[in-house]
Amino acid sequence: MSPAAPKEVFTVVNAEYLASGDNLPSYDLPEFAFAGRSNVGKSSLLNALIQRRGLVRTSKHPGATRKVNLFRAELKDHGAFCFADLPGYGFANRSKTERSEWKESLERYLMERKDLCGVLSLVDARRGPEEEELELLEFLQQREGLATIHVITKLDKLPKSAQKPALAEITKRLGGRAVGTSAETGEGVPTIWRWMIRQSASTEDDASDEGVDTSET
Ligand SMILES: Nc1nc2c(ncn2[C@@H]2O[C@H](COP(=O)(O)OP(=O)(O)OP(=O)(O)O)[C@@H](O)[C@H]2O)c(=O)[nH]1
Ligand SMILES: [Mg+2]
Numbered sequence: 001m002s003p004a005a006p007k008e009v010f011t012v013v014n015a016e017y018l019a020s021g022d023n024l025p026s027y028d029l030p031e032f033a034f035a036g037r038s039n040v041g042k043s044s045l046l047n048a049l050i051q052r053r054g055l056v057r058t059s060k061h062p063g064a065t066r067k068v069n070l071f072r073a074e075l076k077d078h079g080a081f082c083f084a085d086l087p088g089y090g091f092a093n094r095s096k097t098e099r100s101e102w103k104e105s106l107e108r109y110l111m112e113r114k115d116l117c118g119v120l121s122l123v124d125a126r127r128g129p130e131e132e133e134l135e136l137l138e139f140l141q142q143r144e145g146l147a148t149i150h151v152i153t154k155l156d157k158l159p160k161s162a163q164k165p166a167l168a169e170i171t172k173r174l175g176g177r178a179v180g181t182s183a184e185t186g187e188g189v190p191t192i193w194r195w196m197i198r199q200s201a202s203t204e205d206d207a208s209d210e211g212v213d214t215s216e217t
Pocket of ligand 1: 036037038039040041042043044045057058059060061062063064065066086087088089153154155156157181182183184185
């Protein structure tokens with residue numbers, strides 16, 4: 001048997017907060033957004049990815065993130081990326097007006113943000129997809145060519161023996177590619193980095209091929 005390939009290590013050499021709100025400037029970087037219901041673990045997973053425990057604000061109370069917050073992280077040997085930590089949707093504990101304002105600003109960001117290269121759609125391993133997740137996925141399909149990946153969070157909260165069956169069940173229900181993760185143990189984080197690196201490279205190819213139809217038939 002040939003020896004296993006050495007594990008690729010992703011090292012973040014620099015990470016910083018950039019900006020918040022509705023009228024965000026362009027940073028001319030491949031941008032990835034973390035979307036999902038309140039409390040699913042968007043901000044925690046982002047901290048795990050950028051290897052900075054407290055840079056992105058997390059909370060055990062839903063509704064911690066209330067605006068689109070942008071961060072920049074530079075990966076050794078792979079350049080810089082931009083990340084959008086999004087407010088959670090389906091957060092019942094707020095007034096109707098506040099919820100619809102959040103939803104509107106979130107949807108505007110997802111549809112109109114030029115630099116957006118891909119969306120990570122997060123689902124809690126213990127809950128699986130519910131109405132809000134399915135609504136978000138349907139919404140994202142309106143933006144043609146936008147890459148999405150299903151990210152199943154908080155795997156560590158399930159007993160080891162229940163993790164694989166839960167992943168299989170949720171993946172089947174969602175269809176497409178899903179990655180199991182834990183912000184506590186770092187599981188799945190290298191897979192997400194690999195996905196983002198690949199997506200940003202293919203977006204660059206698209207930009208340099210402008211006007212040329214390279215689609216396979
Ligand atoms: N055990 C465990 N806890 C996690 C994990 N990810 C997040 N949590 C916890 O879940 C809670 C919510 O995490 P956040 O990252 O703030 O969730 P969020 O999706 O950003 O929530 P909003 O900002 O309200 O939309 C916090 O108490 C985290 O510590 C994980 O992978 N494992
Ligand atoms: Mg948050």
